[in-house]
Amino acid sequence: MPDRNGTPNAIRAENVCRYYTMGDSEVRALDGVSLEVRESERVALVGASGSGKSTLLHLMAGLDRPTSGTLETQGRNLATMSPEELAAHRRGTVGMIFQAFHLLPRMTLEENVELPLRLAEVPREERAARVREALEHVGLAGRAAHRPGELSGGEQQRAAIARALVNRPSILLADEPTGNLDSRNGEEIMRLIHTLNESLHMTVVLVTHERRLAASFAERILVLSDGRLAAQGPPGDPTIEALQ
Amino acid sequence: MKANDLVELAGRNLRESGFRNSLTTAGVAVGVAALVAMLSLGAGLQGLVTERFARSGLFNTIGVFTARDMRGMERSERRSGVLESNTRPLDDGARKDISALPHVIEVYPEVRLLTDVSFEGRTLFTSVSGLSPSASQNEAFEKMHGRFFSGPEAEEAILHADFARDLLAPANSPGDSFPLPMGPRTGSTPDVTDAQLDSLLGREIVLHYGEREPTPPPTQAPAHPTGRGTRAQNAAASTARGDPASGDSTDDTVSFSVVRRERRLRIVGIIDTEPFAGITASAASRVFLPVGLAEKLHPAQASTLRDIMQAKPSASENYSALVVRVDDPARVQPTQDALKRMGFRTFSLLDATKSLRRVFVIVDLFLAIFGSVALVVASLGIVNTLVMSVLERRREIGVLKALGASDADVKRLFFVEAGVMGTAGGALGVLLGWLIGRVINFGTNIYLTNQDLPHETVVLLPLWLIAGGVAFAIVVSLLSGIYPAARAARLDPVQVLRYE
Ligand SMILES: Nc1ncnc2c1ncn2[C@@H]1O[C@H](COP(=O)(O)OP(=O)(O)OP(=O)(O)O)[C@@H](O)[C@H]1O
Ligand SMILES: [Mg+2]
Numbered sequence: 001m002p003d004r005n006g007t008p009n010a011i012r013a014e015n016v017c018r019y020y021t022m023g024d025s026e027v028r029a030l031d032g033v034s035l036e037v038r039e040s041e042r043v044a045l046v047g048a049s050g051s052g053k054s055t056l057l058h059l060m061a062g063l064d065r066p067t068s069g070t071l072e073t074q075g076r077n078l079a080t081m082s083p084e085e086l087a088a089h090r091r092g093t094v095g096m097i098f099q100a101f102h103l104l105p106r107m108t109l110e111e112n113v114e115l116p117l118r119l120a121e122v123p124r125e126e127r128a129a130r131v132r133e134a135l136e137h138v139g140l141a142g143r144a145a146h147r148p149g150e151l152s153g154g155e156q157q158r159a160a161i162a163r164a165l166v167n168r169p170s171i172l173l174a175d176e177p178t179g180n181l182d183s184r185n186g187e188e189i190m191r192l193i194h195t196l197n198e199s200l201h202m203t204v205v206l207v208t209h210e211r212r213l214a215a216s217f218a219e220r221i222l223v224l225s226d227g228r229l230a231a232q233g234p235p236g237d238p239t240i241e242a243l244q
Numbered sequence: 245m246k247a248n249d250l251v252e253l254a255g256r257n258l259r260e261s262g263f264r265n266s267l268t269t270a271g272v273a274v275g276v277a278a279l280v281a282m283l284s285l286g287a288g289l290q291g292l293v294t295e296r297f298a299r300s301g302l303f304n305t306i307g308v309f310t311a312r313d314m315r316g317m318e319r320s321e322r323r324s325g326v327l328e329s330n331t332r333p334l335d336d337g338a339r340k341d342i343s344a345l346p347h348v349i350e351v352y353p354e355v356r357l358l359t360d361v362s363f364e365g366r367t368l369f370t371s372v373s374g375l376s377p378s379a380s381q382n383e384a385f386e387k388m389h390g391r392f393f394s395g396p397e398a399e400e401a402i403l404h405a406d407f408a409r410d411l412l413a414p415a416n417s418p419g420d421s422f423p424l425p426m427g428p429r430t431g432s433t434p435d436v437t438d439a440q441l442d443s444l445l446g447r448e449i450v451l452h453y454g455e456r457e458p459t460p461p462p463t464q465a466p467a468h469p470t471g472r473g474t475r476a477q478n479a480a481a482s483t484a485r486g487d488p489a490s491g492d493s494t495d496d497t498v499s500f501s502v503v504r505r506e507r508r509l510r511i512v513g514i515i516d517t518e519p520f521a522g523i524t525a526s527a528a529s530r531v532f533l534p535v536g537l538a539e540k541l542h543p544a545q546a547s548t549l550r551d552i553m554q555a556k557p558s559a560s561e562n563y564s565a566l567v568v569r570v571d572d573p574a575r576v577q578p579t580q581d582a583l584k585r586m587g588f589r590t591f592s593l594l595d596a597t598k599s600l601r602r603v604f605v606i607v608d609l610f611l612a613i614f615g616s617v618a619l620v621v622a623s624l625g626i627v628n629t630l631v632m633s634v635l636e637r638r639r640e641i642g643v644l645k646a647l648g649a650s651d652a653d654v655k656r657l658f659f660v661e662a663g664v665m666g667t668a669g670g671a672l673g674v675l676l677g678w679l680i681g682r683v684i685n686f687g688t689n690i691y692l693t694n695q696d697l698p699h700e701t702v703v704l705l706p707l708w709l710i711a712g713g714v715a716f717a718i719v720v721s722l723l724s725g726i727y728p729a730a731r732a733a734r735l736d737p738v739q740v741l742r743y744e
Binding site for chain 2: 083090106116118
């Protein structure tokens with residue numbers, strides 16, 4: 001859906017809440033968040049631990065549903081989708097990467113990367129080429145037959161990125177992708193995501209608590225605090241600097 | 245997710261915990277094997293018993309009589325809706341019509357006579373019966389000496405062993421060979437060996453009998469010039485006796501004579517047990533000849549006399565009774581109904597196979613219940629294995645969901661895993677059950693051999709049981725998969741990915 005500037009929105013949240021009820025008490029993980037992410041934009045979600053960053057990312061991924069509010073991707077409201085539609089959204093529209101990589105340990109890289117193709121019912125004869133292409137994108141074509149355990153952390157995360165982009169999603173959601181990596185590997189992963197954003201025009205939402213990483217990567221930074229959007233702006237914006 | 249991908253992923257998962265899943269599958273196999281072994285034992289026993297019954301001819305045979313004969317019967321027939329005007333004589337036309345009925349495999353007349361049989365100068369009075377070709381299926385001919393008749397009109401005879409012994413043992417008085425009706429013979433001669441019996445094969449006996457010959461009314465039938473006419477009837481019947489009760493008085497006078505005849509018959513076989521040759525009392529006979537030959541002889545039978553007494557003789561020889569064989573005991577009732585509609589009286593034994601089948605349903609049910617217990621235990625094994633698998637694979641399930649697997653996909657994955665274990669277990673189980681059956685058969689036959697009894701198939705594995713065993717295992721395994729699959733599908737990926 002185009003915004004006032006005429007650039008279409010990849011994601012639009014309006015008053016999104018996600019409450020967890022635990023017995024009598026209620027945890028407001030997200031409490032009225034409204035935001036917009038343009039297509040092909042690189043944004044970083046920052047905030048203290050427990051501020052609701054992962055929760056928001058999971059909502060965008062369609063793994064969870066808001067308690068109230070509207071969350072649109074490509075003009076469709078995730079809040080009202082059926083479980084089947086949410087699954088289709090996860091298969092086709094978004095790709096996810098995690099701090100813990102979450103590769104399946106007993107499958108080779110090839111097989112791990114093929115999984116989303118299986119789920120999306122991509123014809124068998126197309127799969128090998130697409131797996132290869134994805135692995136080439138992340139520079140792991142030579143390790144296709146290896147298992148995740150035989151790879152370094154950085155390589156594993158690259159494999160996870162290949163898995164996330166093999167279905168050619170329009171949005172890449174990354175939850176602390178460098179959290180388990182040393183700085184050199186971390187930087188390499190961020191450079192890779194940056195390239196994908198530019199070459200494949202993927203919208204990227206990056207969750208991180210590293211200010212420096214967010215500043216170097218994102219075009220815009222969204223600051224969450226206690227489940228609310230406290231500030232947003234380009235890196236270097238004084239309000240954002242003040243909040244971090 | 246496509247079916248082949250599901251199966252591939254499921255197969256992968258099963259291989260990854262190969263040992264555990266093999267044990268679970270083995271559990272299913274044992275359960276199915278128990279079930280299959282039990283039911284095939286049931287099927288085998290049932291086959292054994294019903295085959296015996298079928299071969300006895302007891303339950304697929306109908307006796308057909310003309311409805312004119314018995315006045316007493318007519319009243320009840322009238323009540324049961326059979327019109328007496330509908331009655332017709334049991335002649336060749338009727339025989340042809342009966343043969344044309346569906347499921348009728350054989351129609352032959354009952355021929356039984358009490359007469360003299362001589363062998364090497366000795367004459368014995370005994371009961372002689374015609375045997376239909378189908379009687380060769382009878383158990384009595386299983387262990388016979390010699391062979392069955394070479395053809396339906398062969399001039400051959402089969403003797404009952406008791407009679408054969410009497411022929412061989414001149415010490416016995418000839419009268420002894422006349423058996424008590426249906427009763428066991430007590431006066432057998434043990435000093436005759438099997439080899440001696442076999443020596444009778446190929447030798448000839450002479451059958452003395454009276455042939456019915458129609459004669460024109462005025463001519464008096466000449467007595468056959470024979471010296472030994474003590475028992476043979478030289479009969480000339482002249483009847484003009486109406487029956488006032490029925491009102492169908494007959495004025496015509498039919499005469500026929502009974503002429504003494506002889507026929508040489510070659511002994512081809514000797515049997516130990518009495519064959520059941522239809523619905524009539526031929527079991528008590530001691531000498532048997534092919535029914536076609538028996539017919540050709542036109543012998544005067546006991547019924548001929550009855551014809552005379554009842555004023556029913558006619559020039560065209562009617563059958564006193566026909567024996568009708570159908571291809572299936574279940575066809576007896578409908579065929580009998582059809583015969584009644586044609587105007588005949590019928591007689592058959594109750595379809596005992598029906599109640600027998602009922603008994604076997606109950607037996608099978610019990611066997612199935614015992615067999616199923618093992619399978620229930622095995623299905624608990626599946627539930628246990630899959631629940632453990634769900635717990636172990638929480639992270640994998642979460643990742644699959646994050647990558648776009650729907651709840652249904654996850655559910656299906658676990659169902660396929662359960663189904664694969666069920667199918668493999670079922671197939672193995674049927675194989676194992678078959679092996680158990682073979683062992684039981686083998687063991688039984690060793691026992692039977694020691695007891696000097698013929699071999700039997702006590703355990704039978706019909707096709708339905710093979711298919712049913714596998715299908716049942718699959719169904720049970722899928723049922724076992726319901727809970728674990730639902731549990732896997734319920735798994736919240738957010739929780740899993742956040743903490744694991
Ligand atoms: N299932 C749940 N039940 C109850 N509370 C929850 C649940 N999941 C998350 N929360 C709470 O919601 C809040 C937001 O959690 P979230 O994981 O989004 O934080 P975060 O910003 O990603 O933190 P971190 O930087 O440590 O990853 C936290 O206070 C957390 O305890
Ligand atoms: Mg988090």
